[in-house]
Amino acid sequence: MNDKVYSHNSNIRKMVFASLFAAMMAVGAYIKIPVPISPVPITLQVLFVLMAGAMLGARWGTISVIVYLFLGIAGLPVFSGGSSGLGVLFGPTGGYLIGFMFAALIIGILCDRYGRDKVHFNALFMLAGLFVIYLFGILQLMNVASLTLPEAVAIGLLSYIPGAILKLLAAAIIASRYSI
Numbered sequence: 189m190n191d192k193v194y195s196h197n198s199n200i201r202k203m204v205f206a207s208l209f210a211a212m213m214a215v216g217a218y219i220k221i222p223v224p225i226s227p228v229p230i231t232l233q234v235l236f237v238l239m240a241g242a243m244l245g246a247r248w249g250t251i252s253v254i255v256y257l258f259l260g261i262a263g264l265p266v267f268s269g270g271s272s273g274l275g276v277l278f279g280p281t282g283g284y285l286i287g288f289m290f291a292a293l294i295i296g297i298l299c300d301r302y303g304r305d306k307v308h309f310n311a312l313f314m315l316a317g318l319f320v321i322y323l324f325g326i327l328q329l330m331n332v333a334s335l336t337l338p339e340a341v342a343i344g345l346l347s348y349i350p351g352a353i354l355k356l357l358a359a360a361i362i363a364s365r366y367s368i
Contacts, residue, residue, distance in 0.1 A: 201368070202244060202245075202247075202248040202368070203248070205243075205244055205248065205252075205368050206240070206244055206248045206249075206251050206252035206255065207252070207255065209236055209239070209240040209243075209244065209249070209252040209256075210252045210253070210255040210256040210259065212236040213233050213236045213237065213240075213252070213253070213256040213266070213288075214256060214259065214260075214264075214266035215232075216231055216232030216233040216234075216235060216236050217231050217232075217233050217266055217267055217268045217269070217270075218231075218269075218270065219231060219232045220268055220269060223347050223348075225342075225343055225347065226343045226344060226347060227279075227280040227281070227329075227333070228280060228281050228284065228325065228329070228343075228344055228348075229268055229269070230347075230348060230351050231268050232355070233268070233288065234288075234318070234321065234352065234355050235355040235358060235359050237253060237288045237291055237292055237317070237321070238291070238295060238314045238317055238318070238355065238356060238359035238360075238363075239359045239362060239363055240252045240253065240292050241291060241292035241293070241294070241295030241296040241299065241313075241314075241317055242295050242296070242299045242304050242310050242313065242314065242359065242360075242363035243304070243362075243363050243366070243367070243368050244292075244296065244368060245296045245299060245300045246292075246293055246296030246297045246299075246300050247296070248296075249292040249293070249295065249296040250289060250292045250293045250296060252292065253288045253289045253292045254289060256288075257277075257285060257286075257288075257289065260272050260273070260276060260285075261273065261274050261277070267281070267285065268281060278332070279332060280328065280329050280332045280333060281325070281328075282328050282332075283324040283325040283326070283327055283328020283329060283331075284321055284322075284324065284325035284328070286324050286328070287320050287321035287322070287323065287324030287325055288321060290320045290321075290324065291317035291318065291320045291321045292317070294313075294316055294317055294320055295313045295314055295316065295317040298313040298316065299313055299363075304363055304364065304367070305364055305367075306364060307360050307361055307364045308360075310359070310360035310361075310363045310364050311356060311357065311360040314356045314359055314360055315356065318352055318356060322344070322345050322348075322352075325344050325345075326340045326341060326344045326345060327340075329343065329344040
């Protein structure tokens with residue numbers, strides 16, 4: 189009986205934290221720095237996506253991103269700059285948003301399997317997640333803006349590398365020090 193109660197409480201706890209991470213992603217969308225050469229601003233969403241995958245695991249980390257995406261699709265102004273709606277997913281930033289979901293899943297799978305208490309492992313797992321985010325983002329940017337691969341990489345990746353590394357390091361340290 190105690191195992192059932194513990195499992196139920198654990199799931200409620202994870203559900204609450206998944207909601208909290210979805211809210212933090214929404215807040216992170218408002219903290220943005222425009223990039224002059226790109227339609228994609230620098231935001232703190234990626235930090236929270238990386239942390240959600242690592243700290244909540246594959247299931248709940250992915251659910252937190254799905255909740256965030258559904259809130260935006262439903263019309264709440266949770267995407268970058270307060271935008272919302274299904275059309276955002278088909279715009280220049282849509283690939284990055286879809287990549288968030290797969291990044292959280294991959295990071296969560298790796299952390300669930302190999303642990304989340306070592307900073308260097310978290311950083312490596314989060315690097316894989318960042319790769320997925322940028323892969324989806326660049327492909328969408330190429331499609332929407334009719335860019336070649338080198339142009340899309342220049343516009344949708346190169347300017348973001350320093351910030352992505354800082355977010356990755358911060359998320360890896362936080363995820364290795366705190367457990368949910």
